[in-house]
Amino acid sequence: MNAVITEPGNLTLGTDGSMLGRTAGYEKFLGDMTGVYCDSGAFAEQLDQHGADHLVYSVAEHRADDGPGALIVGTSTLLPGAYGDEFAVTRGHLHAKADRAELYHCLSGHGVMLLETVDGESRAVELVAGQAVHVPGHWVHRSINVGAEPFVTLFCYSADAGQNYDLISRAGGMATMVVRDGDGWKALPNPDHTGYSL
Amino acid sequence: MNAVITEPGNLTLGTDGSMLGRTAGYEKFLGDMTGVYCDSGAFAEQLDQHGADHLVYSVAEHRADDGPGALIVGTSTLLPGAYGDEFAVTRGHLHAKADRAELYHCLSGHGVMLLETVDGESRAVELVAGQAVHVPGHWVHRSINVGAEPFVTLFCYSADAGQNYDLISRAGGMATMVVRDGDGWKALPNPDHTGYSL
Numbered sequence: 001m002n003a004v005i006t007e008p009g010n011l012t013l014g015t016d017g018s019m020l021g022r023t024a025g026y027e028k029f030l031g032d033m034t035g036v037y038c039d040s041g042a043f044a045e046q047l048d049q050h051g052a053d054h055l056v057y058s059v060a061e062h063r064a065d066d067g068p069g070a071l072i073v074g075t076s077t078l079l080p081g082a083y084g085d086e087f088a089v090t091r092g093h094l095h096a097k098a099d100r101a102e103l104y105h106c107l108s109g110h111g112v113m114l115l116e117t118v119d120g121e122s123r124a125v126e127l128v129a130g131q132a133v134h135v136p137g138h139w140v141h142r143s144i145n146v147g148a149e150p151f152v153t154l155f156c157y158s159a160d161a162g163q164n165y166d167l168i169s170r171a172g173g174m175a176t177m178v179v180r181d182g183d184g185w186k187a188l189p190n191p192d193h194t195g196y197s198l
Numbered sequence: 199m200n201a202v203i204t205e206p207g208n209l210t211l212g213t214d215g216s217m218l219g220r221t222a223g224y225e226k227f228l229g230d231m232t233g234v235y236c237d238s239g240a241f242a243e244q245l246d247q248h249g250a251d252h253l254v255y256s257v258a259e260h261r262a263d264d265g266p267g268a269l270i271v272g273t274s275t276l277l278p279g280a281y282g283d284e285f286a287v288t289r290g291h292l293h294a295k296a297d298r299a300e301l302y303h304c305l306s307g308h309g310v311m312l313l314e315t316v317d318g319e320s321r322a323v324e325l326v327a328g329q330a331v332h333v334p335g336h337w338v339h340r341s342i343n344v345g346a347e348p349f350v351t352l353f354c355y356s357a358d359a360g361q362n363y364d365l366i367s368r369a370g371g372m373a374t375m376v377v378r379d380g381d382g383w384k385a386l387p388n389p390d391h392t393g394y395s396l
Contacts, residue, residue, distance in 0.1 A: 131208075158267055
């Protein structure tokens with residue numbers, strides 16, 4: 001047989017999102033989040049206060065190979081925050097190959113995985129350490145930090161999935177937003193959402 | 199679009215291997231492990247002592263759908279034990295679609311993931327809570343409990359991967375065995391291994 005043999009990845013995952021053995025990663029800063037939040041005044045104020053290069057979330061990942069059965073494993077660390085009443089979010093995406101599923105397993109913090117279909121279904125799944133959400137294909141999804149500490153998840157998905165980020169920005173954001181509700185959170189319709197179009 | 203929309207899986211994963219939200223699972227008993235361990239006398243003695251229906255490991259899983267991008271997420275709980283000097287193992291497998299990768303993330307206990315290729319490569323990756331191994335395609339793999347508590351891992355792999363268990367039994371076991379070494383463990387060649395043939 002001519003199978004390409006790839007070295008296994010030995011990983012140490014911290015509850016702080018650190019990942020020994022990572023092969024790649026990226027960081028997102030406040031300046032990358034323009035247009036994401038409803039309350040543009042509150043966002044502008046924080047941009048003034050913290051600067052465009054203020055870290056808002058980071059991703060570490062491990063890829064072994066790129067074959068058809070390959071996976072990407074990693075950690076996502078979303079720092080706490082709010083813009084007006086709206087809690088801090090990741091950009092969110094549908095997979096470019098939309099049928100690709102994804103696992104998110106919460107390692108620490110308190111968050112919500114917001115899931116939506118282009119046909120108008122919406123789910124908000126609350127996550128604390130030890131809870132996980134298995135996101136099937138065809139769900140747009142975004143992490144939201146509703147707590148005071150970093151919201152850290154382990155993720156795993158097919159290496160060929162890709163990310164379609166544009167779908168959400170073209171739709172004026174996701175259909176649902178997650179906002180403060182006393183000491184907790186609630187989901188509200190996003191008034192800026194104009195509907196998804198693939 | 200005609201995408202089939204599947205409900206997300208909301209899962210609660212205990213460090214004891216419990217999995218609220220599971221869709222399926224199975225258990226393996228001492229009587230299922232005949233021929234797995236080198237020291238057949240030590241195995242027979244435990245079979246006499248504990249009986250064939252003595253639980254040795256269990257798997258809980260969540261499947262959302264069976265499409266090409268679908269995943270299976272679950273927990274594996276391997277109880278501690280030893281047969282002669284050889285630590286308790288799962289049967290082990292190569293994926294039926296051999297290029298399918300798998301993630302194992304240790305939730306509790308102390309184990310080793312033993313990885314082998316049919317061409318003679320071998321790796322023994324030690325795992326405690328917070329450590330993970332990203333098993334690329336084409337690696338035969340098996341969990342081994344080298345501790346005194348259940349060895350619990352979260353796993354995630356492609357729903358279409360399947361398992362080839364027969365490869366290991368036809369080879370007289372994996373090439374490497376993991377045995378007691380004082381208070382720890384070491385990897386030794388398995389004298390019964392006759393080579394893998396696909």
